[in-house]
Amino acid sequence: MPARAPRVCGHCGGVHQSGERCPKAAARDRERKARHDARRPNARKRGYDREWEKARAEYLAAYPFCRRCGAKADLVDHIIPIRKAPHRRLDRTNFMALCTPCHSGWKQAQDKRT
Ligand SMILES: [Zn+2]
Ligand SMILES: [Zn+2]
CATH class of the missing domain: 1.20.5 (Single alpha-helices involved in coiled-coils or other helix-helix interfaces)
Structure with a gap:
């Protein structure tokens, strides 16, 4: 060709x-x-x-109750916010199980503080 x-x-x-x-x-x-x-x-x-989903599910299985009120926990929150400590995002010692109402209250209080 x-x-x-x-x-x-x-x-x-x-x-x-x-x-x-x-x-x-x-x-x-x-x-x-x-x-x-x-x-x-x-x-x-x-x-x-x-x-994150995996870490969260494992944590909730191990700590099924809200750390603040003892109700059934719905979610996992970070004790030190990710924006302050991004490297502790998957650090389980920085996790806490919360119910939705406590999470909302906690976040609001935190937002007021910062
Ligand atoms: Zn062509
Ligand atoms: Zn709670």
Whole structure:
């Protein structure tokens, strides 16, 4: 097959000069890259959530009652907030089991304090 023969493009069905990049293929690559970039932070977030969900479920199984009022705990909160100690996010000694009402009250009190 002669090297300089025009080729029918597999992307757009048109004929391009040899060495010319198909604009449709280029656009498709750009779009694919943009989609990939847009997906990346979410993938990281999903990993974060999975890790946290696992730690949270294990902690709730071990400490099923609210630390403040003794009711059934609904969630796990951080004693030292993550924004102050990001490295203690999965540190179980920084966890406490809370019921929803206590969690709301606790968070509100904390927000007033800070
Ligand atoms: Zn083309
Ligand atoms: Zn409670």
